[in-house]
Amino acid sequence: MFRRFKRHLKEGILGVFRHAGLSFSSISAVMITLLLISLFLIITTNLQKVSEKIEGSLKISVLVKYENESEADLKRIREEISKIYGVVNITHHTKEEEYQYYIDTYFEEQKELFKSYEDSNPFHESFMVEIQDARMLEEISVHILGIEGVFDTNYGGVSSRKLVEILNNIRIIGLALVISLCSLAIYLVYNTIKITISARADEIWIMRNVGARNGYVTAPFLVEGVIIGIIGSLIPVLLTIFGYIYLYKQTEGYIISELFSLIQPLPYVIELSLILVGTGILVGFVGSFLSVNKYLRLRR
Amino acid sequence: MIKIENVSKVYKNGTHALNNINLFIKSGEFVYITGSTGSGKSTLIKLLNGEEIPTKGLVEVNKVNVGILKHNKVPLYRRNIGVVFQDYRLLKSKTVYENVAYALEVVDKKPEEIISRVREVLKLVGLNDKANSFPDQLSGGQQQRVAIARAIANKPKILIADEPTGNLDPKMSDEIITLLEKINIEEKTTILMVTHDFIIVKKRPKRTISLEQGHITRDMIFKGVKNV
Numbered sequence: 013m014f015r016r017f018k019r020h021l022k023e024g025i026l027g028v029f030r031h032a033g034l035s036f037s038s039i040s041a042v043m044i045t046l047l048l049i050s051l052f053l054i055i056t057t058n059l060q061k062v063s064e065k066i067e068g069s070l071k072i073s074v075l076v077k078y079e080n081e082s083e084a085d086l087k088r089i090r091e092e093i094s095k096i097y098g099v100v101n102i103t104h105h106t107k108e109e110e111y112q113y114y115i116d117t118y119f120e121e122q123k124e125l126f127k128s129y130e131d132s133n134p135f136h137e138s139f140m141v142e143i144q145d146a147r148m149l150e151e152i153s154v155h156i157l158g159i160e161g162v163f164d165t166n167y168g169g170v171s172s173r174k175l176v177e178i179l180n181n182i183r184i185i186g187l188a189l190v191i192s193l194c195s196l197a198i199y200l201v202y203n204t205i206k207i208t209i210s211a212r213a214d215e216i217w218i219m220r221n222v223g224a225r226n227g228y229v230t231a232p233f234l235v236e237g238v239i240i241g242i243i244g245s246l247i248p249v250l251l252t253i254f255g256y257i258y259l260y261k262q263t264e265g266y267i268i269s270e271l272f273s274l275i276q277p278l279p280y281v282i283e284l285s286l287i288l289v290g291t292g293i294l295v296g297f298v299g300s301f302l303s304v305n306k307y308l309r310l311r312r
Numbered sequence: 313m314i315k316i317e318n319v320s321k322v323y324k325n326g327t328h329a330l331n332n333i334n335l336f337i338k339s340g341e342f343v344y345i346t347g348s349t350g351s352g353k354s355t356l357i358k359l360l361n362g363e364e365i366p367t368k369g370l371v372e373v374n375k376v377n378v379g380i381l382k383h384n385k386v387p388l389y390r391r392n393i394g395v396v397f398q399d400y401r402l403l404k405s406k407t408v409y410e411n412v413a414y415a416l417e418v419v420d421k422k423p424e425e426i427i428s429r430v431r432e433v434l435k436l437v438g439l440n441d442k443a444n445s446f447p448d449q450l451s452g453g454q455q456q457r458v459a460i461a462r463a464i465a466n467k468p469k470i471l472i473a474d475e476p477t478g479n480l481d482p483k484m485s486d487e488i489i490t491l492l493e494k495i496n497i498e499e500k501t502t503i504l505m506v507t508h509d510f511i512i513v514k515k516r517p518k519r520t521i522s523l524e525q526g527h528i529t530r531d532m533i534f535k536g537v538k539n540v
């Protein structure tokens with residue numbers, strides 16, 4: 013068993029080097045494909061994380077006009093908001109609470125300074141409205157603005173609806189690119205193996221004539237395809253690991269703001285590497301498998 | 313051992329290569345198959361080793377119905393049959409020893425077994441001293457003997473030789489027939505030899521099956537012509 017495996021491995025490696033030029037072209041194709049897959053994965057998974065973060069805080073803050081601060085008005089506004097489809101929860105914050113929160117957060121040391129302004133509190137009575145789905149932010153916000161007595165609404169600094177849209181577009185374009193590149197890589201592997209098969213026609217003929225099993229005849233070619241896939245994934249894996257760690261260090265984990273924090277390099281880059289190697293092996297295997305099925309004519 | 317009943321072979325392009333052939337060959341026989349080019353000799357061989365499927369009729373070898381063998385069963389079946397061709401088909405990059413060993417390696421024989429069997433068959437074909445030579449350093453007759461050694465290495469029950477002497481001069485041809493006779497007796501291998509060469513057929517009379525345009529026209533022994 014081990015002897016046989018060693019033999020197939022040897023033949024497979026020999027096959028790669030026998031047609032170095034051809035192998036090089038399919039290895040390069042696998043390499044480029046995997047580099048793009050890596051880039052694509054890094055962008056989408058990081059954006060995914062950002063959008064999840066935004067979706068985690070699906071809140072609209074609603075400010076009430078100064079002239080509608082009566083108990084009755086606040087109760088009416090709250091009820092009207094609660095009737096809107098997609099609203100999950102509403103909490104009321106008084107203008108005093110907001111004022112206190114503002115001072116506590118930003119002016120811890122100069123509290124005394126603000127004592128004198130306490131009577132002319134510039135804050136609004138407000139509601140924090142939690143909603144179900146980021147895609148409804150805009151719609152619900154517009155709806156709330158239409159309620160009598162509402163001064164203004166605010167939600168997350170970035171339009172997460174736009175982000176979700178961008179993410180979807182990147183996914184679609186990226187996926188189409190990855191699929192077409194994979195197909196090209198598979199085709200090149202297919203051709204490389206085809207040439208190896210014709211170069212080894214004599215040996216194949218003898219093997220089949222003396223009754224070598226089909227699996228025995230095909231194994232070296234499948235091994236060759238897989239080796240092409242593995243070699244093709246080496247550089248993308250190294251670039252991904254060191255490139256991402258470098259990027260993470262350079263940006264200290266943030267791009268633009270805290271909202272756009274990058275995913276921690278570990279174990280993220282390891283997971284990415286496994287995906288890349290796995291894809292490389294799959295591409296090599298599928299390419300050689302198709303070639304073997306077409307050109308070895310194991311069926312009679 | 314070999315039973316062929318009402319067998320016809322029509323190739324995809326419409327060529328009728330064999331027409332309603334009936335043939336029975338016993339274990340241990342040595343049979344010549346003769347006929348002009350295109351008469352269907354090679355087609356008959358391909359039906360026997362499972363390379364082609366009969367369009368009609370039964371091809372049975374060692375009780376195996378070859379025509380209905382699943383494609384993944386063909387390799388094991390082929391280990392029963394050794395084949396030799398006019399053009400030797402040796403691997404030029406391998407030595408004589410390696411060429412013969414190759415046939416055993418690819419059917420997963422153990423290394424010790426391979427070493428002793430290769431020695432044995434090389435001795436049988438008289439090429440012990442050429443074990444480390446390359447095919448290009450050998451005469452045609454010697455190359456054909458390597459091909460024969462390779463074909464019988466795995467101890468097939470049947471050895472089929474498709475015009476094995478086609479490229480050889482009479483003296484070398486004679487040596488090859490002598491060798492095949494030796495294998496027939498010593499290894500108890502059934503031998504089917506396709507040949508054009510009537511000198512051989514007359515000099516070494518054996519059961520001779522003649523094919524013409526896909527039909528068997530004669531099945532007899534040419535006797536009493538030994539001193540041609």
Ligand SMILES: Nc1ncnc2c1ncn2[C@@H]1O[C@H](COP(=O)(O)OP(=O)(O)O)[C@@H](O)[C@H]1O
Nearest residue numbers: 323325327329348349350351352353354355356
């Ligand atoms: N694979 C094939 N496809 C179509 N026709 C074939 C094929 N092989 C052989 N033939 C035809 O079948 C006939 C018998 O061929 P073959 O068995 O090779 O004869 P022989 O070996 O006696 O010369 C010939 O007419 C040949 O052209």
Ligand SMILES: [Mg+2]
Nearest residue numbers: 353354355474
């Ligand atoms: Mg022929």
